[in-house]
Amino acid sequence: MHKGLKEIVDSFLLFDSWEEKYEYIIDLGRELDPLNKGLRTDANLIVGCQSKVWLYCEEKNNKCFFYGDSDALITKGLVALIIKVFSGLDKDEIVNFDKAFFEKIGLRSKLSMTRSNGLNLMLQKIINFAKK
Amino acid sequence: MKYLDSEKIRKEFPFIVKNKESKLIYFDNAATTHKPQAVLSSIANYYTYTNSNTHRSSHVQGVSSTEKYEQARQTIADFIGANTAEIIFTSGATDSINLVANSYVQNIINQGDGILTTEIEHHSNFLPWQKICKTKGGELKMISFDENFKIRVSEDQLIKERIKFIAIHHVSNVTACIQDVKKIIKLAKKLDIPILIDGSQAASHLKINVKDLDCDFYCFSGHKLFGPTGTGILYAKDEKIRKFLPNKLGGGMVSHASVKNSVWERAPLLLEAGTPNICGSIALADAVKYILKLGLDNIYKHENMLAACTIDVLKRIPNITLYRCSESSIPIFSFNINGIHHYDIASLLAENKISVRSGHLCCQPLMQKLNINGCLRASLSIYNTVDEIEQFGKSLLKIVKFLT
Numbered sequence: 287m288h289k290g291l292k293e294i295v296d297s298f299l300l301f302d303s304w305e306e307k308y309e310y311i312i313d314l315g316r317e318l319d320p321l322n323k324g325l326r327t328d329a330n331l332i333v334g335c336q337s338k339v340w341l342y343c344e345e346k347n348n349k350c351f352f353y354g355d356s357d358a359l360i361t362k363g364l365v366a367l368i369i370k371v372f373s374g375l376d377k378d379e380i381v382n383f384d385k386a387f388f389e390k391i392g393l394r395s396k397l398s399m400t401r402s403n404g405l406n407l408m409l410q411k412i413i414n415f416a417k418k
Numbered sequence: 419m420k421y422l423d424s425e426k427i428r429k430e431f432p433f434i435v436k437n438k439e440s441k442l443i444y445f446d447n448a449a450t451t452h453k454p455q456a457v458l459s460s461i462a463n464y465y466t467y468t469n470s471n472t473h474r475s476s477h478v479q480g481v482s483s484t485e486k487y488e489q490a491r492q493t494i495a496d497f498i499g500a501n502t503a504e505i506i507f508t509s510g511a512t513d514s515i516n517l518v519a520n521s522y523v524q525n526i527i528n529q530g531d532g533i534l535t536t537e538i539e540h541h542s543n544f545l546p547w548q549k550i551c552k553t554k555g556g557e558l559k560m561i562s563f564d565e566n567f568k569i570r571v572s573e574d575q576l577i578k579e580r581i582k583f584i585a586i587h588h589v590s591n592v593t594a595c596i597q598d599v600k601k602i603i604k605l606a607k608k609l610d611i612p613i614l615i616d617g618s619q620a621a622s623h624l625k626i627n628v629k630d631l632d633c634d635f636y637c638f639s640g641h642k643l644f645g646p647t648g649t650g651i652l653y654a655k656d657e658k659i660r661k662f663l664p665n666k667l668g669g670g671m672v673s674h675a676s677v678k679n680s681v682w683e684r685a686p687l688l689l690e691a692g693t694p695n696i697c698g699s700i701a702l703a704d705a706v707k708y709i710l711k712l713g714l715d716n717i718y719k720h721e722n723m724l725a726a727c728t729i730d731v732l733k734r735i736p737n738i739t740l741y742r743c744s745e746s747s748i749p750i751f752s753f754n755i756n757g758i759h760h761y762d763i764a765s766l767l768a769e770n771k772i773s774v775r776s777g778h779l780c781c782q783p784l785m786q787k788l789n790i791n792g793c794l795r796a797s798l799s800i801y802n803t804v805d806e807i808e809q810f811g812k813s814l815l816k817i818v819k820f821l822t
Contacts (some may be wrong), residue, residue, distance in 0.1 A: 304769040304770075305820065308766065308769070310819075312821075336761045336776060336777045337759055337761040338791075339764075357791070359760045359762045359821060360761070361759075361761065407744060
């Protein structure tokens with residue numbers, strides 16, 4: 287388990303209420319590096335989310351890196367969380383990533399259905415990129 | 419004063435009963451309502467005791483099925499003041515509008531003709547007209563509306579824009595505005611322009627009489643008035659229904675078929691090709707009977723009371739913008755809290771077990787006109803209570819504080 291992932295698991299284990307969990311997610315969003323305006327394009331927009339989500343993927347020295355943003359606070363936090371989990375991994379690591387991770391940390395069960403779908407769309411884009 | 423006994427009503431809705439302990443608050447009734455036991459029993463009873471195809475079989479169950487299906491048509495016809503031959507069972511309001519578009523309107527629109535609608539329409543009463551205009555060289559024209567979302571049509575506009583068809587909502591699914599459709603229909607009649615009224619958000623709240631309105635077409639979905647999904651109604655005036663060219667061909671809609679020629683059945687059967695949603699239509703009629711038992715006057719007064727309470731609660735929320743007709747009695751409330759994304763609020767309301775809608779509400783032209791990317795919508799129904807409204811207000815205040 288890499289450092290970013292361990293940090294998330296440890297944090298989530300401490301939360302009891304929805305307030306704590308969302309506070310953590312929103313804070314992750316606030317700490318996210320701003321997305322270069324040139325990358326806020328329709329090509330990087332994930333279609334199907336109720337809020338706008340941009341996710342840009344690139345590969346450098348056999349490692350994948352992700353950059354993103356959203357116009358909604360909680361979704362932006364989720365983008366940041368996804369980036370924290372996957373950025374810096376190689377393609378094999380992403381493809382073989384434990385799909386049940388988000389259930390295990392109780393993230394999915396704590397989110398309304400559409401939010402889960404948004405999460406699924408982001409995951410799908412990252413996995414598709416890694417499979418190329 | 420109580421016009422309806424909401425505690426008694428709540429016990430009649432198994433979904434509400436099942437979620438009593440979790441204290442789920444369902445405020446998404448403009449999207450779909452829950453179903454009373456009477457409707458659920460109707461569905462079970464149909465498949466247990468009747469299940470047979472209609473208008474075909476002469477055996478006992480077949481005859482019984484046809485009788486019940488046609489009785490359902492009679493119930494719906496009585497509900498809106500129509501004749502049975504003018505009632506077409508569809509799969510919903512979207513299906514009803516597309517039927518009018520494909521079987522009638524596209525045959526009367528020529529190059530340069532106008533179809534008149536509004537930017538407030540649900541996509542289902544907008545996209546079919548846009549498509550016809552694109553394929554037939556017509557022009558889609560808009561009716562303007564005031565700051566209270568009331569639409570205004572002039573005789574001058576109808577003439578100048580060569581309007582050949584009008585399609586408008588009765589009640590908006592965003593603004594709750596009850597349009598003065600009778601006045602607009604009168605104007606349309608004066609110039610002999612056929613007019614369709616989308617009653618999707620009206621039929622469970624207001625008394626409808628299509629003869630009194632004198633519209634050519636009126637439609638609504640069954641699932642928004644306590645009936646099953648996949649059911650809907652199109653009322654088409656007798657003189658108009660005769661001009662329909664069926665766009666779905668198949669079983670049950672021909673009186674004679676041979677290699678050389680086929681003769682269509684009489685209306686409305688010629689527009690109901692294939693095995694219809696028999697069970698759904700019968701259950702929809704039972705939903706209508708349920709509404710009539712409660713009384714539309716009582717429903718109107720009860721919902722008016724719920725609407726007033728909700729307005730009081732929403733007024734306490736800082737930085738709120740309501741997109742609502744101030745004169746409306748319909749308990750639909752679309753709003754934004756300045757500086758907070760509607761989706762963030764809807765997500766946290768869901769965490770608090772409060773179901774509301776967020777997004778463009780299938781009304782993107784209106785969202786563009788209001789210069790917003792979406793909003794929240796709380797929509798109430800007969801089983802919602804003042805306590806739920808108070809809880810909604812408290813949760814909303816807490817969430818707004820949390821997100822700012």
